[in-house]
Amino acid sequence: MGRIRWLDGLQGIAAIVVAFNHYFNGEIQAPFRSFWDDPPENNRLVFQLFPIRLIFAVYGMVPFFMVIAGYAMSAKFLRLSYTAGSEIFLFHHLQTAAIRKFLRIYLLVLALAVLSQLLYFCGLFNWNFPDNVLRGTKPWKSPREHVLYVARYLLDNMDIVIFQWNEGHNGQV
Known part of the structure; x- marks a missing residue:
């Protein structure tokens, strides 16, 4: 079925x-x-x-x-x-489904987060974000801060580490 x-x-x-x-x-x-x-x-x-x-x-x-x-x-x-x-057959399908779901969802989130932060770093966003969203990242300044921002965002997104202040660029999420 x-x-x-x-x-x-x-x-x-x-x-x-x-x-x-x-x-x-x-x-x-x-x-x-x-x-x-x-x-x-x-x-x-x-x-x-x-x-x-x-x-x-x-x-x-x-x-x-x-x-x-x-x-x-x-x-x-x-x-x-x-x-x-067979429990082994079921376990194999459950394992492969979990891995596929993770890759399908989080690889896309990773790509979009990196792309959006890269565009922001290059100054291609013309939006004004509040300071509590940006957390020190500025266009054309400190690539390290942008990499840390993406890492914090992804860790918070997966609920591995919860950063209460991490709102991201989309305040609805």
């Missing part, structure tokens, strides 16, 4: 909602607020009501995405454990 297509569809919808939020959250704010927020005159809009509000419910979509992903992965391994009949 292959992939569960309707779960893939739900994961896709959740991912689109999150991407939509990351793109528009700083520009338009009304859809991301609740119908019952204060002041009432700014928040009694039709698209803030259920079910239209689900399109903008990013804080619910990230856990939803993770739960669906966990269910899909565990369903696959449960099917393997019942059909294979």
Whole structure:
């Protein structure tokens, strides 16, 4: 039995909602607020009501995405454990799946973090970041600080070491 297509569809919808939020959250704010927020005159809009509000419910979509992903992965391994009949076979598939997932996700994060820091070092970002985000990194100054910033960011991202101040360039994450 292959992939569960309707779960893939739900994961896709959740991912689109999150991407939509990351793109528009700083520009338009009304859809991301609740119908019952204060002041009432700014928040009694039709698209803030259920079910239209689900399109903008990013804080619910990230856990939803993770739960669906966990269910899909565990369903696959449960099917393997019942059909294979061998714990070694199941352990091998679990091990290779974990390694593939790690490489697929964190190599991309590593590449994007290094690329964004390289672009910032070269002065190609024209955004003004708060000092608590930059932590001493400046364009064309001290490559060591930029390398340390990326290392701290990646360690914090994987929850190996938790730096409470490390917000990254995207304040939503």
